Amino acid sequence: MKIKTSFVFFSFLGIIGIAFFVSQFNPFHGDEPNPRKDAALIQAILQGMNRLHFKPKQIDDAFSKQVYQLYLKDIDSGKRFFTRSDIDQMKGFEKMLDDEAQNGTFKFFDLSVSLMDKAVAKTQGWYREILAQPLDFGKNEMLETDGKKLEWAKNDEELRARWEKWMKYEVLYRINDELDKQEKPEFKGEKKSFEQIEKEQREKVLDTYDKWFKRMQKTDRTRRLEIYLNAITNVFDPHSGYFSPREKENFDIQMSGKLEGIGARLQSDGEKTSVTEIVPGGPAWKQGDLQPKDVIMKVAQGDSDLESLDVMGWDIDDVVSKIRGSKGTRVTLTIQKPDGSEKVITITRDVVIMEEGFAKSLILSETAKQGRVGYIYLPKFYADFTPQGLTSCAADVADEIEKLKRENVNGVILDLRGNGGGSLRDVVQMSGLFIEEGPIVQVKNRTRRPEIMSDNDPRVQWGGPLVVMVNGFSASAS
Template identity: 50%
Template structure:
């Protein structure tokens, strides 16, 4: 059934009248107002509004079912069959402001949670036999729902056996290594302790699951609705929006990592530059945190823990320590101790160095830009474009022969600043096209004829360079002004979002507020050549080996990501410096990479990670499990310490910056850490050779 605007607005009118006439509304009446206000907001503001029809209903059904039981641990096939009849009916329920499907999921999940709670308490009361030849598939996508309760119990028996075996095998290993807490313990004692630990973990998990209120579950349902539009459109209930805003406060206290919930697990999405985790160089994006311990205390298993509770475990006062147990992308497990601190935000600011080039007397400027930051609240606040302009000026005064702009892991930011910054390298002209839903594309221009830097330029990117980073890389690539170097593609986020306060879209009716906010996609970016950065990202001119080369990452991996599209190109040209000879430059780089032993190991590691990513079926026999873990550990050890060698000893600060570090011990320490990282960076080392090739080939062309 297609969504009809006339029906929608009449429904809203009825709901508004109900809210006015009956101050004490039921939960469902309030939820109906929230739902219709949300639908109205999506229809009015989203870049690509959707018909609320049977196809839309299918998508919500699949997303929501995956959200509440993606691991297929709670519902049986018979129970899912009860929900299946609503697969094409959710659109009608949205139009009629009904919650029949949602209410049934809550009823079934409440019963399923009580049932599963009985399963794990019963199963964990008896020792496991780890001599059998069983195995367990942990990926819900590779399993069907259990046909009945008996089959579901059998899965839980295997699932709990795996969780216990994982801890039991680890305990045996620690006993063999002579660790004090495990020395002298019998196998029976270690197995009993492992089961007890699993019991504690599941007690905590189920305690949180059972305590989830209707508002939490409704938020999850509404996010299944918004996610059908695109992966960056989300509903935030009031408390969630407050937590989101914490990210933009002027100071962070903790470890300096951003997290999200992925199924039952907590995943690291970003390491905050300059924070304690960043300094430690052990915690990485895509790590899964499984346990959290305070110094001197037993670790807490956080599997299934809601994100707010995880954050409260990890945050803490300055100078205290937290120990994280993490599972790496390759499947290995590691304990990481991090001393909490105030995250100094100046580490996110642009900074530059001088590095000796690959020829005698050659000097290369290096600018690191971790984000496209901008302080719009303070008239005197810092903007990345202004800061980069200052760094360019300092490097030019130092007489550099070329400049490297490093945008790796830069997730984007200020559109105004990226347009201004791109203009530093050309005379004037278009930088990016921005298109709203019902309007012609707007061409954002560099209107300043000044060229802040007219020499050889290399821009470094990787899979996590997104949004504004992609705009700059794409513009300079289209102009032929810079050589783009990096992994096989940038992230591919070519959309812009804004927050809509739902309370502002609904006048009066204070008895149903606060409704929360929706973050939705309102525009798309397009390159000046007409192609979108959405989904495809920017393909570098020169691609270097990367450990994630064979693992699909970025926007294209998101469910219901907006498609790549194309609009008309705009006229553009520049006469500053054209990065010609790309074929020769690329050929030289490929030849060097092929001979480099470390790059060879990176390529081999990428293949290993791809293979491990697919391993989701685990043996439940102790010896088989130990053999698997030993093989994985030995394999991982081959790729340890790939970036420990100092290969760029010449990396140094500009003379003009030295007084800043001399006057501030904390800045001095952070700067030393920055220099150390650059000195061991194999990718910068290769880019120095690429820069030398650019300089040499341009000089030869001029002489000819």
């Protein structure tokens, strides 16, 4: 099987990480285990990480133990599903995962999936049973919510007792909120008894957990494998990870602010996928029939609904993957309107621009002391990583500065609050907007001398007063 491997370097969360993704020619279909594909995938990841990572790891028993611990933390961090008996079954693989990865075998992973499926079915029965009756809050009990401080439950009896405490905690937390609302002077409704509130909140917790468990039960093997593969890459460092083709597509959309599709935002309640927003200027907006609150019932490729796929009950990511497609192609949707009527519509896909993620500017209120102050908001350092490279936050910020200069502003505020980083190339280019020239950042890999990334353009886009706003969520490039 031919494997194409690719790497994206990005500067999120304080360091340069590696986003590794693999695409296959002649790909296998379906979600059944495919030993050849899985073996090729994990071996390609190991080879790629050891070839390109700044500090490669020795693939040995110590590496295996780290993967084992990270993976268990990822799938059951709160120790709410596995018992000591389950852990004992998996413990034998603790020092074997290096061999499994190098040999392309997945006995440990398959065992963990089987044990988790059984645990989910078992614990679902428990919480439903617990929430079926009024809860007893008369006992003096303590719940440890930090999984790191807990041991694995010795048996099912101990684990069920934890679940009973969790359910009490979830319900009691909501009861207190409702009682607090009733005690506020502005409360105008009819006050309910503790028993009424307890019943209502118990039903809400049941609904919340039913939805959570339904999502878990619908998680396919491919997505579970992503968690396992990311445990492997995270041993190298927490900022390097594996992207499935779907995750890579979503990453590109997030970074470039554009996609090819119909321009509709969707949400799912577990059973139905509905429209929450139509992107102005997008294909669905131009076509006109699709509206917020419409439910997507069926999806077909092309102009006819004869080959429609019933998507009711589907995972929202699967629905989205069927609706997205190349520019110029058509998708036919069977939708249900809020009044219950059904309609079949065909939309021609096009490039959709997600402008809310782009740089924006405005003029703050003018004061005699400060004059006119320009404000630029940059939510992330976005960029288009395709060869066309049509999107660049550096170019957009330069445009916003020019707009503000035409308004004769006396100072500029660049707001990077909540900006977690992004394209290192654009960071360097944007820094050059505010200085004449000089070094911006130094980058080093394990095989070459440090590379100094500099601004070599002597022009200064803005040389006046500048304030840069950051907060605890501003990271890396910010």
